Amino acid sequence: MSTLSNTRTTLSRRQILVSLAAACALFTVAATPDAKATDTLNALVWCDHTDPALIEPFEKANNVKVNLKDYEGTGTALSIIEQSQPGDWDVFVVDGVDVPRVVKAGILAPLPADQLPTGDLFPELIMAENHMKDGKTYAISEKFGYNTISYNKTKVDPADMKDMSIIWSDKYKGRIAVYDYYLPVIGMVALGLGKTTASLSEDDLPAIRDKLFAMKGVAKQVGEVVSSQTAIATGEVDILVGGGEWVTAGLTGEKPELDWVLPDQGGVRWSQSIGVFETSANKDLAVKFVQYILSPEGQARLATSSCYWAMPANAKAGGHLSDQQKAALRWDDQKDYLARSQLYPVPSPELDQKMQDVWTEMLQK
Amino acid sequence: MSTDQVAVRERRKAIGFVLPALVWTLCFFVLPFAFMVVMSLWQRIGTKIVHTWSLDNYAAFFAKPHFLQGLVNSLEITLSVTVISILLAYPLAWIIAMRIPERWQRAALILAILPFWTSYVVRSYAWMLVLARSGIINQSLLGIGIIDEPLELASTRTATIIGFVHFFVMLLTLTIYANLKQLSPNYARAAADLGAGPVRTFIHVILPLTIPGVMVGAFLTFVLCIGDYITPQILGGNKELVLPQIIMLQIGRRADLPAASALSILLMLVVTFVYVLSARWLKLERA
Numbered sequence: 001m002s003t004l005s006n007t008r009t010t011l012s013r014r015q016i017l018v019s020l021a022a023a024c025a026l027f028t029v030a031a032t033p034d035a036k037a038t039d040t041l042n043a044l045v046w047c048d049h050t051d052p053a054l055i056e057p058f059e060k061a062n063n064v065k066v067n068l069k070d071y072e073g074t075g076t077a078l079s080i081i082e083q084s085q086p087g088d089w090d091v092f093v094v095d096g097v098d099v100p101r102v103v104k105a106g107i108l109a110p111l112p113a114d115q116l117p118t119g120d121l122f123p124e125l126i127m128a129e130n131h132m133k134d135g136k137t138y139a140i141s142e143k144f145g146y147n148t149i150s151y152n153k154t155k156v157d158p159a160d161m162k163d164m165s166i167i168w169s170d171k172y173k174g175r176i177a178v179y180d181y182y183l184p185v186i187g188m189v190a191l192g193l194g195k196t197t198a199s200l201s202e203d204d205l206p207a208i209r210d211k212l213f214a215m216k217g218v219a220k221q222v223g224e225v226v227s228s229q230t231a232i233a234t235g236e237v238d239i240l241v242g243g244g245e246w247v248t249a250g251l252t253g254e255k256p257e258l259d260w261v262l263p264d265q266g267g268v269r270w271s272q273s274i275g276v277f278e279t280s281a282n283k284d285l286a287v288k289f290v291q292y293i294l295s296p297e298g299q300a301r302l303a304t305s306s307c308y309w310a311m312p313a314n315a316k317a318g319g320h321l322s323d324q325q326k327a328a329l330r331w332d333d334q335k336d337y338l339a340r341s342q343l344y345p346v347p348s349p350e351l352d353q354k355m356q357d358v359w360t361e362m363l364q365k
Numbered sequence: 366m367s368t369d370q371v372a373v374r375e376r377r378k379a380i381g382f383v384l385p386a387l388v389w390t391l392c393f394f395v396l397p398f399a400f401m402v403v404m405s406l407w408q409r410i411g412t413k414i415v416h417t418w419s420l421d422n423y424a425a426f427f428a429k430p431h432f433l434q435g436l437v438n439s440l441e442i443t444l445s446v447t448v449i450s451i452l453l454a455y456p457l458a459w460i461i462a463m464r465i466p467e468r469w470q471r472a473a474l475i476l477a478i479l480p481f482w483t484s485y486v487v488r489s490y491a492w493m494l495v496l497a498r499s500g501i502i503n504q505s506l507l508g509i510g511i512i513d514e515p516l517e518l519a520s521t522r523t524a525t526i527i528g529f530v531h532f533f534v535m536l537l538t539l540t541i542y543a544n545l546k547q548l549s550p551n552y553a554r555a556a557a558d559l560g561a562g563p564v565r566t567f568i569h570v571i572l573p574l575t576i577p578g579v580m581v582g583a584f585l586t587f588v589l590c591i592g593d594y595i596t597p598q599i600l601g602g603n604k605e606l607v608l609p610q611i612i613m614l615q616i617g618r619r620a621d622l623p624a625a626s627a628l629s630i631l632l633m634l635v636v637t638f639v640y641v642l643s644a645r646w647l648k649l650e651r652a
Contacts, residue, residue, distance in 0.1 A: 072617070079620035082414075174517065180603055182618070221520035221602030227493070236497045236519060349411045356618055357429070364431035364606050 039064045041285050043091035044077055046070060046272060047225075048143070048305035049293075057301075058292045064285060072225065073181070074098040081107060086279035090286040096141055096271035097183075097344045099130045103138045108275040110136040112287060117294050117314060124338045125271060125313040139275035142293050143302055145310035146341055147184030148267035150232060150243025150260040164192030164263040167241045168214035177231040178215060178222040179242025182359035183344045187268035188241065189215070190345070197268060197342040202351055205358055212362040215241065222363060225308070232258065249309035249328040262337055269341035271313070296320050303329065405626035414623060422627030432611055432628070436635070439607040442522065443591040446529040447583050453530065454537035455579065461538070462545035474542065478535045485532070489599040492528045493519055496600075520602025528600045529590055536589075537582035544578025545571075580646035588636050608632055 039062075043049065047070040055066050071077045074095055081089065094102055102108055118126060118140060125141040132138065149161050155175070160166050167176065167188065178185060187197040189211045195204055220237050221227070229247050232240045233255055240247055244267070248258040274293055276286040292298045299317035303309060304325055311329055318331060330337065347355055405422055408415045426432045461473045480488060495501055496518035503515040518524055552574065556566040594609040601607075606614075608628065615625040640647070 075618045075620040076616070079616060079622065082620065082622075220517070221604065223520075223603060224598075227599060227602075230490075230493070231520075234494065234497055235499045353619070356614075357431075360606070360611065360614060361431045363603050364434050 039285075040067060041065070041090050041282060041289055042067045042069070042088060043093070043289070044069050044071065044080060044089050045091070045093040046072070047307035048302060048310075049093060051301070051305040051307060054298070054301040054305055058289060058298075061292075062285070062288065066289070074102075078105075087281045088279075089277045090280040090282045091274065091289050092277055093142070093272055093274050094139070095344065096127055096130055096139075096144075096273045097346045099127075099139045099273050099275070100133075100346075102275075103133050106278055108138040109278040109280065109283060110138060111140065111276060111290065113137040115287065115291065116140050117316075120296075120316045121313050122311075122315050122334065122338065124269075127271070127273075131273060139273035140290065140294060141271050141313040142274045142299070143310050143313055144269060144271035145246050146244040146260075146262060146267040146269055146337065147179065147181075147188060147242045147344075148244045148260060148262050150240040150247045150258060152232065152235070152238045152257050153259045154257045155235075155238040158259065158261070161239070161261050162263050164188060164265040166239075166263075167192065168211050168218065170218050172239055173218040174220050175238040176215075176219045177228050177237040177240045178219045179228050179240065180222045180224050180363075181242060182355055183347075184268045184270060185242050186212070186355055186359070187342065187345050191263075191265045191268065191342065194265070197345045200345045200347065200351070202354060205354060209358045209361070212358065213365055216362050216365050244310075245329055246308040246310045250304070250306070252324075252328045262340055266340045266342060267337070269338070269343055271343075401626045401629060404623050405630055407623040409619065409621040409623050422624045423631070425624065426628060426631055431606070435606050435608040435611040436631070438522075438605050439591050439609070439632075440635075442525060442529070442597070442607060443587055445526055446533060446590050447586045449526065449530050450533040450537050450586055451579060451583060454534045454582070455541055457534070458538045458541035458545055462542050474539075477538050480531065481535055486595055486599070488531070489528050489596050492524065492531070492600055496524050496527070519600070520604060522601060522605065524600040524602070525597045528596045529593070532596075533582075533586040533590065536585060537579070540582035540585070541575060541578045544575045548574055576646055580643055584640065584643055584647060587639055591636065592632065 041064055043066060045068055049055070050068050050070050055068065058064075059066055069080065071080060077092070077094060092102070092108065099108075113136075116137070118137075121141060122144075125144055127141060131140060149164075149167065151158070151161050156172060160171065166172070167178075186200075186208055189208050190197055190200055190204065193204075193207055193211065200208075216222070219241070221231060223231060228240055228243065229251075231237045232243065232247065233251060244260050248255070248260050251258055274290050276283055276290065280286050293302060294314055296314060296316040297320055299312035299314040300320035303312040303317060303321065309329060311331075311334060318326060321329070321331070326332070345355075404414075406418045406420070408417060408419060408421060457477060461470055461477065465473050483491075497503070498515040498517075498519070500519070502518065503512075506512045507515065518527075548571065552570050553566050556570045561569065591607075592609055594607075594613055597607045597610055598613075603610075609632070612625045612628045612632070615621040615628065
């Protein structure tokens with residue numbers, strides 16, 4: 001009896017251990033991000049790439065499955081990459097201004113420049129200083145737009161919106177939302193103070209900090225993409241600082257009262273770039289995806305993605321957009337807008353940390 | 366079978382029952398927590414996490430007033446939510462447990478916790494629309510002429526507290542209801558026999574006996590509320606930051622996992638401190 005009892009105990013312990021081992025193995029398999037196959041592409045992207053209308057044509061044409069992980073902010077993307085295994089990701093969509101540091105970190109692989117439609121891009125979007133290193137191309141612009149002032153033209157005087165100082169003036173106190181992204185809004189404040197985004201230094205921060213605090217004092221809220229869009233769409237606020245076509249263009253059908261403008265001092269231009277991961281095991285397919293996104297058809301779909309609209313980098317996409325879509329994107333004004341806009345500030349890591357501290361201070365004020 | 370053999374067998378059986386929970390806790394709490402402690406002592410410099418040991422991330426918390434203010438905001442909001450939720454949940458639980466006929470209690474309880482069934486995020490966005498200038502509250506008040514201008518309810522600390530209270534009243538109602546149902550009616554009868562009126566019976570008999578239920582609910586409310594990121598983010602309008610929002614900023618903006626780890630550990634220390642303070646009441650069994 002004693003022996004039997006011991007045997008049963010031993011067996012049951014074995015069973016427990018085996019079960020645990022099996023559970024761990026199952027968990028490991030389940031936790032591995034998207035078991036890779038040759039016909040699978042894993043892309044780390046902004047949310048506009050998750051629109052099925054954009055992705056499905058590529059999937060069908062190439063008989064592949066595109067797995068998309070969307071993020072907001074390069075910091076988040078870098079964090080995701082750090083926690084991933086080499087080979088987990090194939091395609092990376094990243095802010096154009098952040099491409100140099102991503103290349104420096106060895107994240108992107110060189111692209112076959114001769115197979116990309118670089119010549120069809122708006123000239124300002126080629127950004128060779130960002131996308132090229134040692135004669136090699138590591139990324140290419142795919143979409144761009146402006147962080148500027150969106151507003152409800154039935155509730156505010158459109159003439160007021162042409163002066164950047166309106167964002168910290170108390171004329172519309174309590175009716176302003178601020179997009180919670182420090183780089184473009186700090187860039188806008190800098191423009192309002194007569195500075196250029198490319199030359200910002202630590203010496204400029206005290207003046208920028210004062211205006212940010214003044215802006216916070218008159219703002220109703222500071223929010224991310226969804227809450228900013230919701231706030232202006234529902235009439236909770238009448239002005240969105242940091243807005244632009246990415247907020248209002250997709251809403252023109254149902255909310256024709258929403259508009260946006262580049263103030264006289266100019267606006268901050270954002271751009272997204274696309275590249276292929278150095279560690280991708282599927283580089284050919286990844287390049288094919290980049291080519292599709294840069295094609296006029298892909299560009300038109302990306303420009304009018306359900307997450308947010310913005311200008312396609314490829315000027316030939318215009319042939320695939322309706323007049324109404326082009327009007328919402330201000331297609332015909334781009335020459336002027338491109339000339340009057342400046343890129344996001346590109347701070348050094350030290351200045352970036354100080355900018356973020358100022359921004360957090362502003363949020364906490 | 367000898368007594369010793371029975372004891373060994375029982376001990377092995379007990380270990381077998383406890384082992385899965387131990388392994389689970391080890392894999393999903395102890396090891397990640399230990400890693401987080403180690404991570405909090407590293408540094409993020411540029412784009413790299415440098416594995417040198419220092420307390421700089423902890424020092425930064427005390428050196429930056431806006432970080433410290435985040436903890437103050439968290440405590441203020443959490444304490445307000447806990448107190449308001451108790452004040453609302455106790456009468457509700459009392460009515461369900463003591464005043465509603467037995468056969469309707471289950472239905473009443475389900476109705477009370479029905480909002481639990483909707484997504485937390487969706488519920489927060491729904492509150493944002495309810496509290497907006499064009500929301501139902503402002504439009505109703507404007508419609509009946511009580512106010513001339515919409516009240517600024519959305520994107521405020523008040524909105525955050527309302528969103529939290531809506532959620533935690535349900536939780537507290539459950540814990541207090543469970544406690545009330547365990548009470549024998551003989552306590553109230555004995556108090557009445559000794560000449561105590563209903564108010565006195567409640568204050569001196571019922572309330573002390575239900576304190577464990579209140580404290581369990583209050584502690585859960587405190588822990589869940591002080592660690593929540595979603596509600597302040599959606600309803601607070603970033604007019605001020607609570608500590609979890611600051612932790613998320615370290616991750617989302619800076620990819621600074623060491624700083625986020627240090628702040629998270631500080632948050633856990635606050636929760637541990639509150640647990641120690643309230644531990645004597647955190648007993649589910651009745652005295």
